[in-house]
Amino acid sequence: MNDKITNSFQDITDKLWGWLSGLIENLPNIGIAILVLVIAYFLSKFISKTVKKIAGKYVSQESITKLIARAVAVVVVLGGLFLALGVLNLGKALSAILAGAGISGLVIGLAMQGTLSNTFSGIVLSFRKNIRIGDWVETNGFTGEIMDINLSNFVLKEPDNKLVLIPNKTILENPLKNYSLTPKMRIIIECGVGYEMDLEKVEKITKETIAKTFDTVNSPDEVEFFYTEFGGSSVNFICRYWVEATRGKEKLHLKSVGMKAIRKAFNEADINIPFPIRTLQFDNKLSLQNNSGSQEHE
Structure with missing residues (x-):
């Protein structure tokens, strides 16, 4: 019995030392992978701004240029993630991720129907010419200026400077009054x-x-x-x-x-704008006389 316990502890110790050795051996690769992710993050920001400027020259609608810039940024970050996994020699894990993307995508899609609906609604709203960033609109009981149309929310700034986040799906399913379409x-x-x-x-x-x-x-x-x-x-x-x-x-x-x-x-022109007037009339003399007479009689 004692031998079995000793062997179990020995196996656990060997495993831990093996993991520690593997971690030490892969420290350079881990550092490179982290560096790749950081570079990909900042590169995505730079490329996003550049793409937004270039797209703005050809597309007048700001919501579309923002959508394109965000899509490019996501692609750059995903590219950096795959490179980082390759540096860590996780090619098999990467292949497994790609192989399971179809099944997992179906499961995630069923679990996130509302989120995906808002995402597709945001894409539709971005390409609508009669809904632009900066327009003054009224929808779903809120009135204000459109500040942003992203892949999840429709952002309004009300006259009191408060921001309202409305799900994109709600915007498509309800009437929207745009005051900026007509001058x-x-x-x-x-x-x-x-x-x-x-x-x-x-x-x-x-x-x-x-x-x-x-x-x-x-x-x-x-x-x-x-x-x-x-x-x-x-x-x-x-x-x-x-x-x-x-x-x-x-x-x-x-x-x-x-x-x-x-x-x-x-x-x-001496034109009167009247205001409501309430007249109180006190002329009940008879009751007053009766009251005074009753007091004298007493």
């Missing part, structure tokens, strides 16, 4: 005037003011003006006009400009 946006201003005002005069002043304020409006006739309702304290209307804008911030700014211009014109 114009429609501004809608809602307002109200007092019941005592001349409604024809209000409409005329509003249209003329908008036409004078914005170069994109050639005449007052291009301004759309509609009274919408008799409100609790005002006659309400909407005013609609077109401006040159492709971003939400520009739209808000131009709407603000229009509102200030209308307010100023109404003040000069």
Whole structure:
């Protein structure tokens, strides 16, 4: 029994010393393999930037140039990995990896359906001409500027400077509103005037003011003006006009400009923009008299 235990320990010791000897013998190869991987990593970055610049001269869509540059970088890194395995004399392991790529690829594909779906969706989005980096879009309840389209996520920067990562698959499966495809946006201003005002005069002043304020409006006739309702304290209307804008911030700014211009014109023309007023009436004299009479009787 003791001999068996001694032999087992001896076998374990021999194995450990064999591994240590093999490690010491292969230290130069390991160092070269690590060096090859490091060179491949930095070379992939350099080649990626170079390819992106060259592709940018022929392809105007930035998402496509980024996709090409990333693909080239992956190829370079994989090439460095295979060279490193060759330096370590792992040719048999390399052959086994390539031989099992088909079966393992099927298994991995079934296990990563969502990831692969996002990858292919990212490729499709990169080649779409109506979705470009820098466009101002609205999709899936988020609004902002497209910062990047990679192989997994659609990156938006919202007006408050927060980044939103949306899976590419979700973008393809849901509607997307792109404000940058057309050079114009429609501004809608809602307002109200007092019941005592001349409604024809209000409409005329509003249209003329908008036409004078914005170069994109050639005449007052291009301004759309509609009274919408008799409100609790005002006659309400909407005013609609077109401006040159492709971003939400520009739209808000131009709407603000229009509102200030209308307010100023109404003040000069003595047109009242009323605000809600609540009147409290205290005229229940009878109950007060009854209360005072009951107190005197007591």
